[in-house]
Amino acid sequence: MLGERVAEQRTARLTRTRDLMVVMAILLLLFLGGLALFLLLYRLNTAVPRVRVPLPQAPFVSENRPAFEGVLEGVRRPLSVAVSPDGQRIYVAEGWGERAVRILDASGRELGTIAPPATDVFDRQPTAVAVTPDGTVFVVERILRRVLKYDGNGKFLGELMPPVDEDWAPLGIGVDASGKLYVAEALDLPDRARHRILVFESTGQLVSVFGSKEDDPAGLSFPHDVAVDAQGRVYVATIDAVKVFDENGQFLFALGGGGEVMPGIPWGVAVHDDRLYVVDLTNHRLLGYDISGERPTSSFAIGGYGTELGALRFPQGIAVSATGKLFIADRDNDRIAVWAH
Amino acid sequence: MRRVLGVALVLAAIGTVLLVWPSSTSANNGPHGGYDLATDKCAACHRAHTAVGDDLLIADDVYGLCVTCHAGAVQTDVVNGLRTGDSARLNGGGFLAVSGEATTSTHTVAGLPLGEGVSTGEGIAWGGAGSGEGVEGVLECTSCHNPHGSTNYRILKDSSNGYPYDNPAAHRWVPNNAELLDWVNQQVLATVTDGYNYAAGNAAYYTTGMNYDPGTRVTTIDPIKGMSAFCATCHKQYLTKSGSAGNPSTDANYYFYPGTQDARDGALDVARHRHVVYRRYTGTPDQALRFGATGTAPANDPVNAPSYNGFQCLTCHFAHGTNATASGYAAGVDPTNDSALLFYDNRGVCRSCHQKDK
Numbered sequence: 001m002l003g004e005r006v007a008e009q010r011t012a013r014l015t016r017t018r019d020l021m022v023v024m025a026i027l028l029l030l031f032l033g034g035l036a037l038f039l040l041l042y043r044l045n046t047a048v049p050r051v052r053v054p055l056p057q058a059p060f061v062s063e064n065r066p067a068f069e070g071v072l073e074g075v076r077r078p079l080s081v082a083v084s085p086d087g088q089r090i091y092v093a094e095g096w097g098e099r100a101v102r103i104l105d106a107s108g109r110e111l112g113t114i115a116p117p118a119t120d121v122f123d124r125q126p127t128a129v130a131v132t133p134d135g136t137v138f139v140v141e142r143i144l145r146r147v148l149k150y151d152g153n154g155k156f157l158g159e160l161m162p163p164v165d166e167d168w169a170p171l172g173i174g175v176d177a178s179g180k181l182y183v184a185e186a187l188d189l190p191d192r193a194r195h196r197i198l199v200f201e202s203t204g205q206l207v208s209v210f211g212s213k214e215d216d217p218a219g220l221s222f223p224h225d226v227a228v229d230a231q232g233r234v235y236v237a238t239i240d241a242v243k244v245f246d247e248n249g250q251f252l253f254a255l256g257g258g259g260e261v262m263p264g265i266p267w268g269v270a271v272h273d274d275r276l277y278v279v280d281l282t283n284h285r286l287l288g289y290d291i292s293g294e295r296p297t298s299s300f301a302i303g304g305y306g307t308e309l310g311a312l313r314f315p316q317g318i319a320v321s322a323t324g325k326l327f328i329a330d331r332d333n334d335r336i337a338v339w340a341h
Numbered sequence: 342m343r344r345v346l347g348v349a350l351v352l353a354a355i356g357t358v359l360l361v362w363p364s365s366t367s368a369n370n371g372p373h374g375g376y377d378l379a380t381d382k383c384a385a386c387h388r389a390h391t392a393v394g395d396d397l398l399i400a401d402d403v404y405g406l407c408v409t410c411h412a413g414a415v416q417t418d419v420v421n422g423l424r425t426g427d428s429a430r431l432n433g434g435g436f437l438a439v440s441g442e443a444t445t446s447t448h449t450v451a452g453l454p455l456g457e458g459v460s461t462g463e464g465i466a467w468g469g470a471g472s473g474e475g476v477e478g479v480l481e482c483t484s485c486h487n488p489h490g491s492t493n494y495r496i497l498k499d500s501s502n503g504y505p506y507d508n509p510a511a512h513r514w515v516p517n518n519a520e521l522l523d524w525v526n527q528q529v530l531a532t533v534t535d536g537y538n539y540a541a542g543n544a545a546y547y548t549t550g551m552n553y554d555p556g557t558r559v560t561t562i563d564p565i566k567g568m569s570a571f572c573a574t575c576h577k578q579y580l581t582k583s584g585s586a587g588n589p590s591t592d593a594n595y596y597f598y599p600g601t602q603d604a605r606d607g608a609l610d611v612a613r614h615r616h617v618v619y620r621r622y623t624g625t626p627d628q629a630l631r632f633g634a635t636g637t638a639p640a641n642d643p644v645n646a647p648s649y650n651g652f653q654c655l656t657c658h659f660a661h662g663t664n665a666t667a668s669g670y671a672a673g674v675d676p677t678n679d680s681a682l683l684f685y686d687n688r689g690v691c692r693s694c695h696q697k698d699k
Contacts, residue, residue, distance in 0.1 A: 076454070077454065095412060095420075096437070120441075121443075122437075122441045122442055122443055123441050125412075127413055127414070143421060143423070143428065145426075145428075167427070169425065169426045171413070186414065186415070186425075188415065188416045188425075188426065189416070189424070189426045189427055221371075222410075222414055222415055224414055239410070239414075239415075240381075240385075257381060257384075258381070258384040264384050264385060265385055267409075282384075282385060282386070282399050282400075282406075283399065284399070284400070305393045305399070305400060313400070313405070314400065314402075314405050314409060316409075332402065332405045
């Protein structure tokens with residue numbers, strides 16, 4: 001009896017040991033399988049660069065390069081610039097000093113200033129200015145979180161209202177040839193974030209909204225300027241690239257990544273005829289692209305870091321007149337650089 | 342047996358899913374973190390062959406580079422001293438404005454527009470030596486901030502002016518879960534975890550030097566850590582310990598910073614006693630002064646909640662700039678002859694706690 005009981009106990013112990021070994025073996029196999037899968041995924045994740053749409057690495061075509069014409073001085077830390085349809089008025093949003101929008105004539109003589117009613121210098125911060133084909137001026141006031149409307153002389157006309165009764169955080173603005181307004185909104189708070197483009201009719205009616213901060217090629221991270229070409233393509237400058245969308249807000253491709261022909265941190269964008277201009281802020285230059293085809297091709301680069309004439313220091317905004325004259329907000333040189341084709 | 346096998350399989354499946362779950366790089370850190378082996382973020386600020394500034398920077402003006410984004414474009418607007426989007430006041434104040442008013446004193450970093458000119462950043466960190474004047478040097482944004490990120494939401498550096506402000510041997514301030522990358526072989530070598538967990542579980546520690554132990558539910562103070570120790574890497578005299586010459590206090594927590602001699606000994610040309618920092622404050626100030634990093638204790642520490650009111654430099658001072666004014670007795674008071682980055686006009690910060698009229 002005793003022998004049988006001992007044998008049973010031994011058998012039971014062996015069975016438990018065997019079961020335990022089976023469980024351990026299964027766990028080990030699953031762990032090793034998981035580890036292999038993890039290493040495979042990790043390798044794939046790190047070996048493949050993030051999606052970028054490459055442009056042909058064409059050398060710059062020197063004959064396309066605009067010529068330096070001069071500078072307009074007397075502004076402090078210009079952030080954005082716009083030009084009237086007749087090219088006779090230049091509107092400059094200042095980041096320091098009075099922090100108003102200065103109205104200059106073509107020679108740089110000051111004609112007046114634009115500032116929100118009942119504000120002082122520390123209440124306001126114009127970050128973007130745009131002029132519609134009829135000469136109406138729109139100014140994005142970042143601290144006030146408003147888009148204000150003025151006539152060409154700076155008379156206050158009203159404001160562009162957000163789509164619903166909510167706080168919004170406009171940062172940039174662009175206008176297309178028909179007068180539609182493209183407001184770049186960048187709101188990034190712990191409890192809510194909106195990185196998007198809102199399209200308005202010139203009358204102020206909201207037409208469409210597109211974009212978000214998704215971590216994918218179409219994602220908009222702090223969009224801050226917008227331009228639209230004749231094909232209806234919308235060029236949105238973000239922190240990491242110019243994201244290009246079709247007229248329906250569908251993502252097409254991106255221009256970014258630095259190097260010889262791509263912007264590092266793009267800021268101002270503008271379109272004139274078949275040319276796209278991108279201010280490459282962190283490379284202190286302006287890049288030009290030919291956009292007559294399906295994809296842009298690089299055309300020229302001007303600028304370079306420095307204080308001498310023709311050089312740029314942290315340029316931000318750009319505007320192009322109807323005749324193709326370029327106005328670049330040369331921020332840290334406290335001036336507007338003027339170039340022309 | 343079947344039950345055991347079932348449980349094992351479920352556990353194994355959960356473990357496997359957790360193991361292979363793809364870890365994504367945060368998109369919210371901009372160029373200040375979230376680097377992976379194929380990162381392109383370096384190019385936001387650096388060039389390998391065409392740099393024009395130190396450290397391969399794309400500009401010789403650090404301030405200009407920083408305010409490209411931090412002047413209204415992104416959440417932290419250090420020029421206007423507010424959080425973009427809801428206009429909440431920044432803890433550090435602003436270089437041009439605070440609460441919609443002009444600054445009256447700032448840390449004049451190099452590149453900061455001043456009047457018609459631009460600051461060179463050259464200056465003296467007051468309180469840095471026995472005679473009152475201190476460390477001389479060029480102040481830049483990167484004197485205090487690490488643009489490559491840290492666990493601190495202010496991305497403050499783990500050392501300043503060449504001095505680590507905590508104990509480098511034992512508790513070096515390293516990014517939580519920072520990846521050590523082998524760039525040549527394209528491998529992640531290890532993951533470093535900061536034992537003190539500055540980032541999440543004990544946010545007060547890196548700012549106040551107060552360390553909450555959830556096990557014992559006791560908060561201790563470590564005076565050589567935290568925000569005030571950080572400031573004292575340039576304003577060095579404030580690191581003088583209790584018990585030094587002329588210090589009448591024997592309270593270990595009463596971190597009292599005397600000069601090399603006491604004011605009462607007749608040597609009037611030396612620095613005086615310094616206001617205590619790292620002192621726990623349990624009252625309610627008249628005006629909203631900042632104490633600990635969070636101002637509130639963790640939910641599981643109701644007993645020690647008041648101890649999170651750790652008194653430190655940033656309780657009274659802004660780091661970037663202030664709109665406070667100084668007049669009357671407060672005007673012209675050395676060492677700075679100005680509003681000294683204080684929160685409130687004149688010495689409103691004193692009255693906030695020392696409520697002599699009540």
